Amino acid sequence: MSWLIYAILSAVSAAFVSIFGKMGLEKVDANTATAVRSVIMTLFLFSVVAFQGNISKIPEIIGSKKTFMFVILSGLAGATSWLFYFLALKTGKVSQVAPIDKLSVVIATVAAIAFFGERLSLLNGIGVVLIALGVLFTALH
Known part of the structure; x- marks a missing residue:
């Protein structure tokens, strides 16, 4: 797989x-x-x-x-x-807690850049920003 x-x-x-x-x-x-x-x-x-x-x-x-x-x-x-x-x-509410938990995606990406020197393309960077915004919009309704 x-x-x-x-x-x-x-x-x-x-x-x-x-x-x-x-x-x-x-x-x-x-x-x-x-x-x-x-x-x-x-x-x-x-x-x-x-x-x-x-x-x-x-x-x-x-x-x-x-x-x-x-x-x-x-x-x-x-x-x-x-x-x-x-x-x-x-x-x-699950609909608020679960999205905020997904900020781990953003945090892990930033940490991967800092610790492992990983690089993001412009498209990847936009995706990470959208995840962060999506978390905020979803969780703070």
Whole structure:
């Protein structure tokens, strides 16, 4: 499969995180729900890794200090993202919270330019600006 198909599947899955998350948060603490969700994700993901026969590759990640440090930082960033996302969903509208979350596209693009020296074409730059404007227009209605 190409990256585009995976990206579309990611977007569809992420949309249902918002919908199912909002439904599940009605009468529970958002942080506790996020923790339970994380355990479910962990079990599911380790099942996928085991099914693929890649459990033996875990020491490669842990054995490389640099790789492991960035995996840890990515995990912490993901965890805080989901804590804040579920807190926002608890009291906000999905139609407002989800678009603001997509500012991550703009932030990630700026960070990729700063950290990796990635370059944007004029068309890409316009697209990023439109995403930012779209987020604002959608979320602040």
